[in-house]
Amino acid sequence: MMPKSKKQRQLFYVVPYSIWLILFVFAPLVLLLFQSLTTSNGDFTLHNYAVYFASGTYLKMTFNSVWYAFLITLITLLISYPTAYLLNQLKQKQFWLLLVILPTWINLLLKTYAFVGLLSKTGTVNNFIGLLGIAPQQLLFSDWSFLLVAAYIEIPFMILPIFNSLAEINPRLEQASHDLGANKWQTLRRVILPLSMPGIKAGIQAVFIPSLSLFMITRLIGGNRVITLGTAIEEHFLVTQNWRLGSTIGVILIVAMVIIMILTRDRVRKSSRKRG
Amino acid sequence: MTNTSTPIIEFKNVGLSYDDDEILKNIDLELEAGKFYTLLGPSGSGKTTILNIISGQLKVTHGDILFEGNVINDVPVEKRRMNTVFQDYGLFPNMNVFDNVAFGPSIKGLSKKEIKNKVTEMLSLVKLSQYADREITELSGGQRQRVAIARALANDPDVLLLDEPLSALDYKLRKEMQYELREIQQRLGITFVFVTHDQEEALAMSDWIYVMNDGVIQQNGSPEDIYDEPINHFVADFIGESNILDGIMKADYLVHFTGKDFENVDAGMRPNERVEVVLRPEDLDLTTIDNGKLVVTIDDQSFRGDYYEITAIDDDGNEWQVQATNKSKIGERVGLTFDPEDIHIMRFNESENDFDARLERYEDDVDDAKK
Amino acid sequence: MSKKFRWANIYLWFVFILLYLPIFFLIVYSFNSGSVMQGWSGFSLKHYNELFSDTRILEILVNTFLIALLSSLLASIIGTGGALYIYNLKHTLSKNVFLSLNNILLVSPDVIIGASFLILFTVMGFALGFTSVLLSHIAFSIPIVVLMVLPRLQEMNQSLVAAAKDLGANNWQMLSRVILPVISPGILAGFFMAFTYSLDDFAVTFFVTGNGFTTLSVEVYSRARQGVSLEINALSALMFMVSLLLVLAYYVISTRAVRSKKRGTRLVLPATEGL
Structure with a gap:
């Protein structure tokens, strides 16, 4: 197929892409919204939303999701920014960056599964602290273990955009800052940090939104409790088969996501994300 | 200094x-x-x-x-x-x-x-x-x-x-x-x-x-x-336009290049020392064949606003850059003239200190001559 | 100064150890002669033997790679077309609208993508299985490709396009000889990312996979809840080695390319050395 005119060429580009847009972007969102707003007979109803907002459990769960996602993002950011900054000063920085990315190629489930072994009551961590004379702790199925594993999974996705935005900063600016009398710390705070803001925002997006909807880690590490919106949706779709309520929670999750997007909008370009 | x-x-x-x-x-x-x-x-x-x-x-x-x-x-x-x-x-x-x-x-x-x-x-x-x-x-x-x-x-x-x-x-x-x-x-x-x-x-x-x-x-x-007073080939070439030729200092105040002897103002070198001779294009003048120290053929010229940049070739085949106020005809044979003090001599491998010493000696000579 | 640098190195070592600890943990236990990831009973290769004789897990592995390869290939083609279309749009407004639409799937939580695709397939009466998983993976990979290709198009030298037109290139020649070579690194990066996303995906697949078909992630999830046999560790070890080799190969190739490029443009500012 050899398009001749410009119009034909445009069609050639756009037809498969448009089919994708309609079928896999519009349709699923519309269907989700439709599910949440109808009864099984197809009549309009706000019943599902009423159930959601009247239930203390769901509201608490929503708060929990946001709170955990916030903590995960914060921990990840605090570990990742210095890492990205220091990596950027290494000679073979591209090589070290690849080593940061490499763990993301190991299947997510396998890594999570490793933590089950590490953290279990007779696992390696407990054996280790046992050597220090501390009695075995219940590490698995706690909020801490959930935060630890989630942060572990997300760290590369925070480092990557921050590293990229740091690498894009003209090294001349750091020189100029020193030249004007600023020491390393002042340069970091007044020049490097503001200029790497787009990377930080991209990193927050890449970590916060997936963290809102984690369900696999919650199930395996967090002790199979339904504590986040992600777990609730999975529960309703795949266990209790209450798609309408599941869709309602989904719509609420989307709204939360849009709010985050607006808050971290400006100039975000390269974003990478994690599925989990 | x-x-x-x-x-x-x-x-x-x-x-x-x-x-x-x-x-x-x-x-x-x-x-x-x-x-x-x-x-x-x-x-x-x-x-x-x-x-x-x-x-x-x-x-x-x-x-x-x-x-x-x-x-x-x-x-x-x-x-x-x-x-x-x-x-x-x-x-x-x-x-x-x-x-x-x-x-x-x-x-x-x-x-x-x-x-x-x-x-x-x-x-x-x-x-x-x-x-x-x-x-x-x-x-x-x-x-x-x-x-x-x-x-x-x-x-x-x-x-x-x-x-x-x-x-x-x-x-x-x-x-x-x-x-x-x-x-x-x-x-x-x-x-x-x-x-x-x-x-x-x-x-x-x-x-x-x-x-x-x-x-x-x-x-x-x-x-x-x-x-x-560029000290060497590099400086002469890098700063401004220069005609740089190989020459021989036959004696004090006498330099030989393009097959002829010329009176100049440099001294203090070994007899018959090989040197490089620098002549700036703006120090050269075109004149009649009879008045010229050298005879050259106009090869090319371009107008530069305040002067004509002329490329001329002497009978030895050396190329000369000349800045002239008047227009010339390409192919015309003309005379090329310059003053003794426009001839600048550069010795090979002369360091900056040697150069300064030579310059002082020359100034002393001039002072002696005045006395 | 040097003391400060030592602290920096210690910090980086700490982060790298943290990143690799679980992976090495998995690999070490793949050689355990015992059957659980607790307590070391001695060195053994028996879990590797189990793995190679477990046709079910090998079949799942083939499926997982097949899905990843097909989905990233198709997504690369469709996504590149989409990027070219968005790039050619004249109005900034319509460009922004398309870009926002493009990014919806990219920023949506997986659970939402999975759940809404499940509704879609059910409403359309589409049977869940290989095809539904493949379509889903293509769907979530397309925006990644678009996002990787678009910057390359925007960086493309406009005079290059003008020169090609001036020299009489038609649309097809323009695409194949001028545009594609310039954006091919972007397409490759997109393909690569789509491939890894597909291999790694759990949540979306989990929703749309149905009963008959399964990928590695889903299989590990369902086994993990009853306690996994160490042959999964053996599998992880093998997959890690493959990834490591790929990374090293990629690094060698890319640094060689950079070096030979440098040879040509020695005097160009070192600051131009980007990613």
Whole structure:
């Protein structure tokens, strides 16, 4: 197929892409919204939303999701920014960056599964602290273990955009800052940090939104409790088969996501994300 | 060069190597306070490296850097009382014009009011008073250049380092900025160290020029010295236009080239020493065949506004660049003439010190002759 | 200065150890002669033997790679077309609208993508299985490719296009000889990312996979809840080695390319060395 005119060429580009847009972007969102707003007979109803907002459990769960996602993002950011900054000063920085990315190629489930072994009551961590004379702790199925594993999974996705935005900063600016009398710390705070803001925002997006909807880690590490919106949706779709309520929670999750997007909008370009 | 006061910056046998690459070889230099210095040379000659060593961005492999008599090899960049105008300006894109200029003063911990005064003063110095609130991206190249100068000067440096700051500007703007920079330097009375590869720029602005090539200072002197008495082939070729020919100093005041003997003003060389002869195009005149010291054939000419640039070929096949006021005919045979003092002799492998010694001897000779 | 740098190194070592600890843990236990990831009973290769004789897990592995390869390939083609279309749009507004639409799936939580695709397939009466998983993976990979290709198009030298037109290139020649070579690094990066996303995906697949078909992630999830046999560790070890080799190969190739490029443009500012 050899398009001749410009119009034909445009069609050639756009037809498969448009089919994708309609079928896999519009349709699923519309269907989700439709599910949440109808009864099984197809009549309009706000019943599902009423159930959601009247239930203390769901509201608490929503708060929990946001709170955990916030903590995960914060921990990840605090570990990742210095890492990205220091990596950027290494000679073979591209090589070290690849080593940061490499763990993301190991299947997510396998890594999570490793933590089950590490953290279990007779696992390696407990054996280790046992050597220090501390009695075995219940590490698995706690909020801490959930935060630890989630942060572990997300760290590369925070480092990557921050590293990229740091690498894009003209090294001349750091020189100029020193030249004007600023020491390393002042340069970091007044020049490097503001200029790497787009990377930080991209990193927050890449970590916060997936963290809102984690369900696999919650199930395996967090002790199979339904504590986040992600777990609730999975529960309703795949266990209790209450798609309408599941869709309602989904719509609420989307709204939360849009709010985050607006808050971290400006100039975000390269974003990478994690599925989990 | 004799000066009793301590030089503001001094290099003592400074060298810099990366692995086996010798970037700078045994550099010695002394800069006096309050003067406009230029480091001139082609790219890769080591001139920017010297600037980065002065500012502290680069550490040397051996030798000492002194500031007002004190060794500053290990003083970090931010502690040196010098500021730099970078080639690509290095303006902070996250700050507007005001904040860029205010950066240095605010790091120093000046009060809000002092900072505002300083920035206002600097912006008016570079004629950008109206632009304080502009973003950097909204400025033209020339305006960015001015912000960079204002930002560097806002720190009240003792030395301002300028790394090819005008290279990105167009011809007219460059001329304008040359004039303004010189004026700013004279008004503030601080030392400027200016790096450029543009010999015209160097000649126009400087009190003193260092010509660099291959990590070595080839020659230093006032613009007039450098232009009139280039020490070697490189300097003669790099500064201005030159006709450079092989010759033989037959005796004092007698040089042989293009198969003829010419009277000149150089002396003190071995009899029949092989030398290079430099004649500047503007020192040559075209005349009738009878009046000419040489006979040449006009090969090409182009109009340059205030003169004609003529290429002529003598009977030995040497090519001559001549700047003439009158138009010539291509193919015409004409005479070429010049005065004895326009013939400049360069000895092979003569160092700067040898050269200075020879120059003094020549001056003594002249004095003796007068007596 | 040097002391400070030592602290920096210690910090980086700490982060790298943290990143690799679970992975090495998995690998070490793949050689355990015992049957659980607790307590070391001695060295053994028996879990590797189990793995190679477990046709079910090998079949799942083939499926997982097949899905990843097909989905990233198709997504690369469709996504590149989309990027070219968005790039050619004249109005900034319509450009922004398309870009926002493009990014919806990229920023949506997986659970939402999975759940809404499940509704879609059910409403359309589409049977869940290989095809539904493949379509889903293509769907979430397309925006990644678009996002990787678009910057390359925007960086493309406009005079290059003008020159090609001036020299009489038709649309097809323009695409194949001028545009595609310039944006091919972007397409490759997109393909690569789509491939890893697909391999790694769990949540979306979990929703749309149905009963008959399964990928590695889903299989590990369902086994993990009852306690996994160490042959999964053996599998992880093998997959890690493959990834490591790929990374090293990629690094060698890319640094060689950079070096040979440098040779040509020695005097160009070192600051231009980007990613």
